[in-house]
Amino acid sequence: MIRVVTLDSFDEKQIAKLCQTLYTAFGVGSEHSGQKEVPEGMSEPLDAEKLLTEMKGIRAYEDDKVLFITSRKLKERELAGGKGPTPGFAQYNKSRAIISTHGFKDLEASFKPVARNALQQIGHLWGLHHCLDPRCSMYPPWTPSFSSGEPTFCTFCRDKSEQKLRLAKS
Numbered sequence: 001m002i003r004v005v006t007l008d009s010f011d012e013k014q015i016a017k018l019c020q021t022l023y024t025a026f027g028v029g030s031e032h033s034g035q036k037e038v039p040e041g042m043s044e045p046l047d048a049e050k051l052l053t054e055m056k057g058i059r060a061y062e063d064d065k066v067l068f069i070t071s072r073k074l075k076e077r078e079l080a081g082g083k084g085p086t087p088g089f090a091q092y093n094k095s096r097a098i099i100s101t102h103g104f105k106d107l108e109a110s111f112k113p114v115a116r117n118a119l120q121q122i123g124h125l126w127g128l129h130h131c132l133d134p135r136c137s138m139y140p141p142w143t144p145s146f147s148s149g150e151p152t153f154c155t156f157c158r159d160k161s162e163q164k165l166r167l168a169k170s
């Protein structure tokens with residue numbers, strides 16, 4: 001089960017649409033598990049890695065994946081060539097990820113790039129790496145074409161995520 005936890009208020013209809021998109025992409029149930037406050041003392045820009053570690057009171061079973069979604073800005077990351085924006089962050093091969101809609105007007109107007117980002121971060125939770133197919137949601141997010149694509153996976157990544165899911169269930 002993928003549990004979407006909102007950290008700010010979003011249009012419920014758009015969150016439902018996001019859950020539907022996640023269900024279609026991964027073939028596992030996805031639901032909005034309510035809204036939570038960010039940990040005390042944390043302010044914008046949010047430190048994504050710290051937030052994921054410190055979020056308390058999230059009800060989830062062992063194989064559940066939790067996706068936090070915020071409209072607040074995430075702290076920039078140190079990259080080889082300087083600082084870069086952080087659209088999302090995932091605890092690779094573990095259970096928690098976060099995405100930000102910062103820089104977008106709202107979820108409705110920017111549904112595809114936000115959903116693509118969600119697919120990529122949850123993909124990382126199931127151990128998927130970046131992919132060379134520009135149509136795939138695992139394509140590197142810093143590429144200019146990333147935000148214009150559909151929230152879907154290429155056949156390779158889809159098969160790989162299904163394998164991981166089967167392993168998790170058995």
Ligand SMILES: [Zn+2]
Pocket residue numbers: 120121124130141
């Ligand atoms: Zn990534």
Ligand SMILES: [Zn+2]
Pocket residue numbers: 131132133136137138139153154155156157158
């Ligand atoms: Zn792919």
